[in-house]
Amino acid sequence: MIAKPSGIGRTASAMYGRRSMRIVRGSDQLVEQRPSPLPTIQRLVSAATGSTQLTVLVNQLDAGDEVGSHTHDVEEVLYVVTGRCQVEAGDETAALHAGDAVVIPPGALHGFRHSGQPQATVVAVLASATAQTTWSQRPSREMPGIG
Template structure:
């Protein structure tokens, strides 16, 4: 249930996390007064991930746990726990779990709603 206290909006975990016990889900901020969207990613299978796509706004990836193989434009780079990557608007990107264990990332979209062009 969406809760508002004075000018603060609170979204409960059950309202956006599809798997609260695994911290995975999507949240679009526009309906809640925010100009960002958030994805909590949990990719357990090594080699699995998200194919190439782009957005008309920047996207920031925060690697919480594990290792990620990021495809950004013509480059592929590996990221690790604690690193933050910012992909500029319009640049094709995707990612895969680089293993050996699960990958946890928080993806922050600089838009109140998701706008994605899938390229794969």
């Protein structure tokens, strides 16, 4: 017998009570100011907001801000909404601009940084509402920029 993943074949009302959707207002979610060089982050969607499958994080990066090397136990998509950033994953490096996205597989060591102006907005979508992060490097300003 093949088991269906949680939620497959269930109606929205079965998953969310009688509601077909759950609205999470950004204005209701805490924006966390973190010490430099970490970006400002808003945990928009997670288990805390009722999600059962995803985490959505909105990162606001000023010049020099970065998220150091880390891994997740699930797949992650980084989507650049505004500005640009440099992403490192494994032994690969890529410059991303507004409208670009990158898919990071589970367990891949990765990080990203912003060295330009103006501010960059990077949305991270993790394939779990309770994704686990393991840090291997604290951000440091010595890492080269994207030029």
